[in-house]
Amino acid sequence: MNSKNIENQGDHPLNNFKIPSHISLKSKKFMAKLLKDNDFDPHHFEILCRVGEAMDRADQAREVVSAEGLTVTDRYGTPKAHPAVNIERDARYAVLRGLRELGLDVAQEAARMPRTRDYGGRA
Incomplete structure (x- = not known):
């Protein structure tokens, strides 16, 4: 992981992570909102950077x-x-997969059921 992307400046999520400068303003705003609303670990922040x-x-x-x-x-x-x-x-697709990997695509209580062997089969 790139140590330049992380700054330890307090407990607020926006202070713990530095959004890379090469990401557009639109994506930075989106990432900042997600960082504000969620508690991410460093590996989650790296996924969020790839999403941006x-x-x-x-x-x-x-x-x-x-x-x-x-x-x-x-x-x-x-x-x-x-x-x-x-x-x-x-x-x-990469954006959608990254958001799904971060658990931001569905509510936790309404997660999808795993596929079973008879998935898609007729009863």
């Missing part, structure tokens, strides 16, 4: 797709999905 980075990556890809369009033409003249579409999708 993935949010930024999704936003960057969205800007490219907005500017250049959903499709590009390959060397044979066939339209194909713009590579940034896949980058955006993967980054969005």
